[in-house]
Amino acid sequence: MTSTYEFPRPALTVDCVVFGLDEPDLKVLFIRRDLEPYRGKWALPGGFVHVEESLEDAAKRELREETGLEKVFLEQLYTYGDVDRDPRERVVTVAYYALVRLSDHRVVAATDARDAAWFGVHDVPRLAFDHDRILKAGYHRLQNKLRYEPVGFELLPRKFTLRQLQRLYEIILDRSLDKRNFRKKILGMDVLEELDEVETDVAHRAARLYRFNQKRYREMVKQGVNFEI
């Protein structure tokens, strides 16, 4: 079954920059290509947009098919449309970035016959197409996002300690933060719920666990509260 159009059309794909926190590293997920071009090279998970699915649906579907990931935080990043991005033909790619809780999704690589693997964000192999550029944009966006919105919770277990959260910020923003100031700031945002639980299995005083209160956050966003770190 084929489709015919009066004028030639670019192919349309989605690609996802998938971040996961694997302390002490921020990791990104790639799949190994099993087709030409760039066969055997690592690439961002992604693929063609079907004509009856939205862009976001396409991104979700590709993530599920290629990496087994579901229900992750997903946001549009940028659309890449230079004419020579793909050696075969004109391809326009809508890039998304995703944040996944590795605590929930341990076994990603195994879910599919395809070869998937996490790489440290500062230690990425040569990538197919212009995917290094997309990766860079995704990382940059994550850093900016984190600076202005409390989005990091998507990378942590649902219950976490303030120390874990601070480490996350330090890893992503790539600079160290003062413990007391960080706690003041983040608690002052008033979007964390203090739980009646502490962490377990640590060989020292256990830290209190917190949970992100998304409902409260959304209310505060409406009121125009600032979440800058």
Add this chain to the structure above:
Amino acid sequence: MTSTYEFPRPALTVDCVVFGLDEPDLKVLFIRRDLEPYRGKWALPGGFVHVEESLEDAAKRELREETGLEKVFLEQLYTYGDVDRDPRERVVTVAYYALVRLSDHRVVAATDARDAAWFGVHDVPRLAFDHDRILKAGYHRLQNKLRYEPVGFELLPRKFTLRQLQRLYEIILDRSLDKRNFRKKILGMDVLEELDEVETDVAHRAARLYRFNQKRYREMVKQGVNFEI
């Protein structure tokens, strides 16, 4: 001449949200559609992406063809890909927003047979497709952008007074700013060149003219300087 593909492909278009400052209003440019669907309705300037041109080139070309505008500030906004955006068929639209110096481009509407017109951003007619949504996103983006980056100069004449600049900020951000604090802040950024000229044709003391020093700005961005207002 037709093109045939194995699978159906969405059509790909670009649309531009074009802002211009026409004191005391921020205006947006629309064209009146002369084809179905939405014939006679106002719509964002835009059109199909040719297969041999980049997305940005397509946006520039459409702007030129439909509105006569050239060499304007142009930046990608968001890509809209819901399946039912267009009643005819699946259309994916990469939206851009543009800032134009009305002082340089007075006669936009006349350049083409097509019907083009500026509307106050708070006083826009019913628009074709989901263009009201795109407009909203563009306006929102402009506000955010202005808040964090000195981008407003693109809307002013190359030489301008601090008062003009402040008015611009007030119009776009939709709140009044303190004169002295604004001047301190903006001059403290160190990206304005004080000229040896003052405004003319005013019936009161003439204000000094300034010019935006883009080179200096770029250097400062590299150093990670903050341009928040």
Add this chain to the structure above:
DNA sequence: CGCCTTCGTGTAGAATCTACACTAAGAGGA
């Protein structure tokens, strides 16, 4: 020359940011 309008400037008090160090809790081993 007087009037009118806008230009251009400083400061004090409030709020926020930054840098910094010690006691408390709990686990583990002697």
Add this chain to the structure above:
DNA sequence: TCCTCTTAGTGTAGATTCTACACGAAGGCG
């Protein structure tokens, strides 16, 4: 049981930045 080790959890002073606010100077115009 007690000593040691590690991290938890907390407050403050000084510097910086933000905010609110008013008046003399310049220059065109009648």
